[in-house]
Amino acid sequence: MDSEPVNRPEVMAEVQLAFDRYEAALLENDAATLDSFFWQDSRTLRYGIAEHGLGIDAIRRSRARIAPVHPARQLQGTLITTFGNDSASVCTEFTAPDTPLLGRQTQTWIRFGMDWKIVAAHVSLVDPTSLSLYL
Numbered sequence: 001m002d003s004e005p006v007n008r009p010e011v012m013a014e015v016q017l018a019f020d021r022y023e024a025a026l027l028e029n030d031a032a033t034l035d036s037f038f039w040q041d042s043r044t045l046r047y048g049i050a051e052h053g054l055g056i057d058a059i060r061r062s063r064a065r066i067a068p069v070h071p072a073r074q075l076q077g078t079l080i081t082t083f084g085n086d087s088a089s090v091c092t093e094f095t096a097p098d099t100p101l102l103g104r105q106t107q108t109w110i111r112f113g114m115d116w117k118i119v120a121a122h123v124s125l126v127d128p129t130s131l132s133l134y135l
Helices: 009-027 031-036 056-065
Strands: 045-047 051-056 074-083 089-094 100-111 115-126
Touching: 009 031, 009 074, 009 089, 009 100, 009 115, 031 056, 051 056
Parallel strands: 045 115
Antiparallel strands: 045 051, 074 089, 089 100, 100 115
16 A cells, blocks of 8 residues: 555645535536536446436436435545545535435545546435444
8 A cells, every 4th residue: 555645635635626616516417517427437336315326327317317406515524535546535524404304425436547436425324313423
């Protein structure tokens, strides 16, 4: 792993920028831009809160049917980890005024050429009072 260090600052900055752009598109409910962040492949996977999208076509169909996120959604505890120059994971929690539940979101990002794309994503909601915290 020495030749492919974890969390190179320049790679961290690139992934942070891509993630921030994704979040802005999510808050604006900009489906076309959101779709552009996903790997355009039948193996792309997105587990949503109430949907299971395998392949970019299924993800597009899901996006067209699901309600937009609340525009006052707030992120917390975002953790970006990069591996070498071309792969990263982004994990975050979120809250929104329309639910008492805690949201969790995980994305796997891979660099294709000059672009970062999500190849796998998972979103879930949990009751924060039922969580056990292990430190």
